[in-house]
Amino acid sequence: MSQHISAVALVVPDYDAGIAFYVGKLGFELIEDTQLSTTKRWVLIAPKGAQTRLLLAQADGPEQSAAIGHQTGxxxxxxxxxxxxxxxxxxxxxxxxxFEEAPRHEPYGSVAVFQDPFGNRWDLLQLKR
Structure with missing residues (x-):
């Protein structure tokens, strides 16, 4: 049996703002953008060639809006x-x-922390081989 994580939800304030950043600035691929209702879409994005995708989920209500950018504490x-x-x-x-910092070189590789426009923190990372 084989398993993998196919997608991880990322709450954003607006679908199009998420697409603009991740596809427009980071160069991710827009895998799917399907209208599900008047307010809900199924938006999957991923770095080119990646198996795991991000599901952009537009915040619905104050509780979800408050989580934008703070989903990982x-x-x-x-x-x-x-x-x-x-x-x-x-x-x-x-x-x-x-980017929050200049690139640094750690024993495991090169890394720099950046933020998306919604406050989520990311590592850009190249591991040593």
Whole structure:
């Protein structure tokens, strides 16, 4: 038996704002954008070639809106692996992605923390081989 995590929900204030950042600035692929009702869509995005996807979930009500950007309690909760840290970091900077720190080199690899426009913290990460 084989299993994998197919998607992780990420609460955003607006579907189109999420697509604009993740697809427009980070270069993720828009896998699916299906209208489910007048207020709900099924929006799947992923880095090119990735098996696990993000399901963008537009906040519905004050409780969900309050969770935007705080879904992992202020910790880095998302990890974007790359095989070309220098190029991806430079591309993301030029696209206006906000990095909290300069790149640093740890025993496990190169890393820099960035934020999406909603407050979620991410690691851009290239592991040592």
């Amino acid at each position: 202020g910790r880095v909760g998302f990890f974007l692996h790359t095989d070309d840290f220098v190029a991806d970091h430079a591309r993301m900077l030029s696209a206006g992605v906000h």
